[in-house]
Amino acid sequence: MNPNHFGPETRKSLTNFPFPNHKVYLELVYEIVKIKKAAALSNAKVGLLEKEKGKSIVKACNVILDGKYDHEFITSAIQGGAGTSLNMNVNEVIANLSHTKALKDVNKCQSTNDVNPSALRLVCLNLSDLLIKNLDKLIIEFEKKARTYKNFQKLARTHMQDAISINFGDEFKSYSYTLKKDKERIAKSRSNLFELNLGGTAVGNSINAPQKYIENIYKILKKITNLEIYKSQNFMSLTSSSSDFCELSSSLNILFTDLSKIATDLRFLSSGPKGGIGEITLKELQNGSSIMPGKVNPVIPESINQVAYIISANNETIHQAARDSSLELSIMFPIIADSLITSLKFSITAVEIFSKKCIKTLKVNKNKTTKNLNESFASAIYLTNELGYAKVSKIVKKALKQDKPLKNFIHTSRIV
Template sequence: MRQEEDLLGAIELDDTAYYGINTLRAVKNFNLTGRRVNIELIKAIVQIKQAAIITNYGIDNISEDKKEVILKACQEIFTGKFDGEFILDALQGGAGTSTNMMVNEVIANRAIELLGGQKGDYSIIHPNEDVNASQSTNDVYPTAVRIAALKLLIPLSEEVAKLQEELQVKEREFANYLKLGRTQLQDAVPITLGQEFSAYAETISRDRWRLFKVAERLKQVNLGGTAVGTGLNAPRKYIFKVVKELRNITGLNLAHAENMIDNTQNLDVFVEVSGLLKALAVNLNKIANDLRLLSSGPRGGIAEIKLPKVQVGSSIMPGKVNPVIPEAINQLAFLVISNDQAITLAAQSGQLELNVMIPLLADKLLESLTVLKRGVKIFRERCIEGIEANKERCEELLEDSLGLLTALNPYLGYKLTTEIAKDVLNKGKKVRESILDRGIFSEEELNQILRPSQMTHPGIAAEKLYNTLKARK
C-alpha cells in the first residue's frame, strides 16, 4: 500500500493503482450508475495533455525530460493498456474535475514509473503542476467532449451515408412494384414500393447532411481559457499555440473559440448536436415502424414485404419469426430521444461562468453517438439489405382496395364515386366489377383509368381519355 495526502487528509491506495487520491475519493463519492466514464472522453483528454505538454515545452514552461516521459505515458494510455485504471463513474459532481484529475494521476504515475520512481512520488512528476500545467478542468473537459463527439460523429455519418445508399438500392429494386398506399392506416391511393423507399432514402439523406454541417459547430474549443475563459495562469504564447498542436494530434480541424468565456459557460452547441441525433432517431423509428407494419403477417397481416429472418421468434409458437431488428431500432430511438431530454436539462442548468452538469451531458451525448452508429449499421446489414417484396400480395391488396376509386373522381364526380364505393363494401363486389355493371365505361376505358402505373404520377389518370370523354359531353 502507498499513502497519498490532500487538503482533506491522507488516504491509502493499492501500490498497483496508477490513479491517485483524487480518483479514489471520487469513486467513493460517485458510485451512481455502475458505468465508467466513456473511454472516448478519456482518450480525448489524453490528447489534450499531449498538446499541452508539447506546447508548454515549446515556451520553456516544462523541461525536456518531463515532456518526453509524459508523452510516452500518454502514448501508452492511448493504446488502451491502462483502460482499467479509469474507474470513475460516468456521473459525478465537480464539472468533470474528478475525471480530469484521474487522467492527470494515471499519466503522472506512469511517467514516474518510467523514470524509475515509485507511484505516488509526485516530487518527480506532479499531476497538477506538470501534467495539468496551463490548464483547468473547465477548458480541458468541454474541449474533450467536443473532440470525443467529433471522433464518434465521423463514423456515424459514414454509416448514415451507407444506409441512405442501401435505401436507394431498394428504391430502384422496387420501382415497378405497385401497391396500395395508406393514410391513417386506411386504404388510400396506389403508390409503388420503390416510391415508399425513396421517401425513406430522402429522409436519411437529410440526416446525413445535418450531421455533416453540425460537425463544424463542434470545432470551436475553449482550450487555453482555463477556469472561466479569461486564460488566467496560461501564458499568452501557450493559448495561441496549444490549439494548433491539438489539431496536429487529433487530425481534427479545431479552431480557437473567439469568445472563450462564452465557450466555457454555454453548452448549447451540444443541445444542437443532440437535437439532430434525435431527429435521426425519430426518422429511424418511423422507418422501423413502417417495416413492421408492411411485413406484418405472414398470413394475417399486410405482408407486402418480407424482412430477413434473423432468429426464432417464440418460445411457445413454432414457426414464428419476429421483426426483431426494427424492434431493436425502435428501442434505440427511444434511448436517444430520452438522452436528448437529459442533455437539454443539463445544458439549461448552467449558472454564471460554468455548467457543472457537463458530465451528464457528456455521458448521454457520447452514448447517443455510439449506439446510433452501431444501430444504423445493424439496421442496414441485418434488415434493409435483405428486404424482399411480395409482389403478389401487393397486387392482391391493391385490386381489392377502394383506393382505385380515387382515380374516377375526375370522370364521375365525388357523389357517384361514393355510391360505387358503397356497392363495393356492401355487396362484396370488386371495384372493376361494380363499375362495369353500371355500364359507365367500356372495359378498355376502365383499364386505362385504373391502370395503377397511371395513378402513381402527377395529373389525371388516363388524361388523354379524360379529355376525349369530356369533349363528347
C-alpha cells in the same frame, strides 16, 4: 505499495459518487489524454515545463492511448464538480506513470473547465464521422431498393386506411431523401464542434494560460487528432454554454424520429405472414418465439424503435442539463457528456444493423402487394373527374358492402 496508478482524488470520487452505472467512456478519457499530451509538448516548447518532464508525460500518454491502462480510469460517468474527478483521474495516472506532478506538471496551464468540454468535442467529431459514414451506407441501400422496385405498384395508406396506388420505388426513395436531410443536419451541427475553448482555463479568461502556450497547443493538438480544430473567439461562451452539444443531440433525435417512423412502417408492411399486410418480407434472424414454431419477428425495426426512445430521453437530459448550468460554467458536463456519447454510440450501431440486417435483405412480396392493391378501392380516385366525388363515394360504399373489388363491381353494375 499501491498497484494502481490513480491517486487520492480518484479514490475520493469512488466514495463520493458510488453510483451503480458504468464508468466514464474510454473515448472521452483518450481525448483528454491527447490534450494532456499536446499540453505537455506546448509547455515544453515555450519553456514552461522542463523538456525531460515533457517527454515523460508524452511517453505516458502514448502508453495510455495504446490501451494498456484502461483499468485505471474508474470514475463514475455521473459525478459532481463538472467532471473534475475525471480530469484528476487522468492527471494522476499520467503523473504516476511519468514520475511527474499531477497538478503542477500534467495539468499545467489547464483547467477541468476547458479540458473536458474540448475533449468531448473531439469525441463527438470522431463518433459523428462514423455515424455519417454508416448513414451513407443506409441511404445507398434504400436507393438500391428504390431502383429495384421503381415500377412495382402498391397500395398507399393514410391513417392506416387504403388510399391510392403508388410504387414501392417511390416509397423507398422518399426514405432515402429523408435520411439525406437528417445527415445534412448532423453535418451542420458537427461543424460547430471544431471550435474549442481550450486555453480558456477556469472561466474562459485564460488565467494561468500564457498566450504562447495557447497558440502552440492548437497547432500540436491538430496534428495529434488529425482534426481541423480552431481556437474559439470567445472562450467564456464555450465554457458556460453547452448549446453546441444540444444541437448535435437534437440532430440525432431528429434522425431517430425519422428512423423510428420508417422502422414502424416496415413492421406494419411486414405484418403477417397470413393475418397481416405481408407486403414486405424481412430476413429471419432468430426464432420469433419460444413457444410458437415458425414465427418470425421484425427484431431489427423493433430495436430501432427502442434506440429512438433512448436517444429521445438522452436529448431531453442534455437540454435540461444545459439549462441548469449556471453563470460562467456548464457544471452539468458529466451527464451531458455521458448522454451524448451514449446517443452517438447507439446511433452508429443502430444505423449499421438497420442497413445490413434489414434494408439490404428485405424483399417485396409481389403477389401479396398486388392482391392488396387489386382488392382495394385505390382506383376510385380516377373516376371522380368523370362521375364526381359524391357518386364515386356511393359506388365505393356499395362495393364495400357487397365485398366486391371495385373493378368487378363497376363492371357487373354497368355504372361506367
